[in-house]
Amino acid sequence: MYDVTVIGAGVTGCAIARELSRYEVKVCVIDRCSDICEGTSKANSGIVHAGHDAATGSWKAKMNLEGNRMMKQLCEDLDVSFRQNGSLVLCFREEDKGALEKLYEKGCANGVKGLQQLSASEVRVMEPALSNKTVAALYAPTGGIVCPFELTMALAENAFVNGTEFMLETEVLSVKKAEQGYELETDKGKILTKTVVNAAGVYADVFHNMISEERIHITPRRGEYCLLDKKDGGIVDKTIFQLPGAMGKGILVTPTVHGNLLTGPTASDLSDKEAVDTSAEGLSQVLDMAKISVPGLPVRDVITSFAGLRAHEDSDDFVLGEAKGAPGFYDAAGIESPGLTSAPAIGKYIADLVVEKLGIVEKTTFIHRRKGVIHMKMCTTQEQKRLIEVNPAYGNIICRCEMVSEGEILDAIHRPLGATTLDGIKRRTRAGMGRCQAGFCTPKTMEILMRELSLEPEHIRKKGPGSELIAKRR
């Protein structure tokens, strides 16, 4: 019997689990994927929003502001790449200046600090690559960028180290009220739990509706992105938005914390919760729209593209808290943008509700810091020398594009909740994320996985079950 079962090992579920791991409590995180961070958390903009977009008084506004305030310290504690680079919302038409003004006022009302309205010339001084059609912009110095994989992994690893259990490759089939809490039927057997946290992303409505009389409805809203080569990461320094429309914050252009340039997302409402495929129209829309902000965008330098599904709830807000008619069942549902930014705040909010319900006490042994994979590329010469001296595997470069050594890959495999797949290694070390997109390192990484995890070649996977890389021997 668990005290808490969290459904979903994305950034929201992991943030809640990490907060709960401060307490004397038995927690389990369940995810149908074979790794943490396999859903929406791995396919988003990686933005720490300032908080001027959400409606004043909404959950989104509240959690965004709180999450933004928490992010810096959290990333320091958990060794996650984060940069407060600031953001700009561009306005291209004189007649839209009023809308920009309204955005400024909303931001102020939401409590966003340091907002400034900039003139066309001020914008161009700040970001010379922006379109000369820009007539004004809203500058938010508290906007930032974060690595969404690192953040999710770090939260999960830290929760794990503090005693949280993770059941991966386990799919929850149904949730039922039981005598003492809830019974979860999974494809690996039954789980009894006093409380449930529903952080199931685009599937959160399915679980919610199994136990609550008050229905919610989530639409998967697909966002497609293009990632450009690192040589273009400096084209803009800040995160560049366009004036938002009805479907979201429009197409942004931003550097990533690792120095690539990212552009996207589109916004198309679908019914299929698995449709993370990109489309020709979507990708060309991303690049066309991005060029409105940054006309010189080198579209030939795209190294990969991807799509993620935002969990858009009909109310257009996060659904947070105990579900109606289901005591002990807590929703963290409808978590679309600014979900990544809000994750730390949602984690705290939901964990506090659970703590109060269960009447649990804080541990004395909570480890609040976590050390990530040490990256050769980020080290000074002296540090590189020392790393190799202590462990020669750091001298064996496996991924030449991102300069990832065998030492880092071994760390990724053997650390808490370690990587078991090629994508798992990629998201923990960046091996395969560079401009050759794993052409060079794939055979080498496969070899290391086979050796370290005693896998047969036909059992090496890119991601979850069914994604085997090598055909079975005949």
Add this chain to the structure above:
Amino acid sequence: MENIDVIIIGGGPAGLAAAIEAKKAGVDNLLILERDSDLGGILNQCIHNGFGLHTFQEELTGPEYAGRFIKELKALQIPYKLNTMVIEIKDKIVTAVSRQEGYVEYKAKAIILAMGCRERPRGALNIPGFRPAGIYSAGTAQRLVNIEGFMPGREVVILGSGDIGLIMARRMTLEGAKVKLVAELMPYSGGLKRNIVQCLDDYGIPLKLSHTVTGIDGKDRLRGVFISRVDEARKPIAGTEEYISCDTLLLSVGLIPENELSQDMGVEIEPLTSGPVVNESLETSQEGIYACGNVLHVHDLVDYVSEEAGHAGRSAAQYVKNGRPETAGKDIPLIPSDGIRYTVPRTVNADRMEETAVIRMRTDGVYKNCYLNVYFGADRVIHKKRMVMTPGEMEEITLKKQDLKAAAGLDRIIFRVEEQ
């Protein structure tokens, strides 16, 4: 820090030939740095035959071809380090890391860049769809099959008719896979004619010109691809989409010279080749830094890589022994025009060049029954009949030192494809 006269970055065919010629030209203090566990580079996974017809007048496999050079290299006692990745070159200081020696720096008098090239990945084409397992660049698949002994899949579609794609169509067939088709975006193949005949026609594998992959199906493992016909602007034509079930998609959609190290050290890059700009000595924009092989421009035949690299080796040796020669004559620009996309090198200097200089180039399209003409200023000096010229087959012209010396006031040499 160890001082080395000539450091060769890369122990593939270019690096091997460059080292051998540098040694033969009198440099004893030289060193090859190779990142893989063997010398030979990409040749080690090219187990098909067809290498060495020009160099050795016989058909060798890739490893055999490399083996001849490695044997000579060892006989000449040329030092090399394996499993060693060069991570930076700055002011002729080469920094490398390896498991066995850790972090090492060398100071070089001359450096020969011979890092080869890499394959364009799926992302560069922005093919829409899912991102399942089963999509490999052709060279990665070749390594898996020929070196690691793994089969990437059983039902294969190949996008791109570059030579590696064609070779892999045959290879996968011989290993028991069903290669359903090769799709090529252009109206002509990017590979050698002989490979189309020997790798596709002989096995009944269809080549669909003016077709491309317009969709990827399968969330975990590839289930199939959509292919469409493209128009003259290479845009997919609506309504021509066809579903081909397959578990593997191999991409042979272009090779890119691997010039990260060159660019980081400030070597000027020619956008048309993605390789360094070089003069007749294969010297880059930086003094004493030479480039050869696929890092300079992508070759069709390894024989030409070896020849070019040998030249770079001699040039580097010359530089180490005598410094950069002062010359009275100026660098004459080579100008690609009328159907010629680029030339390597980009300039020649009659005083500095060897007795002859081989100029290599590619056309920008398919030309039939035409002439490859070379002009010294306004005068046509070379006139070569060609039955067919395609971008997939590199052309070469040999310029003679004596001709350049004899042409008074020569200020440019122009290369053209012409009907006459």
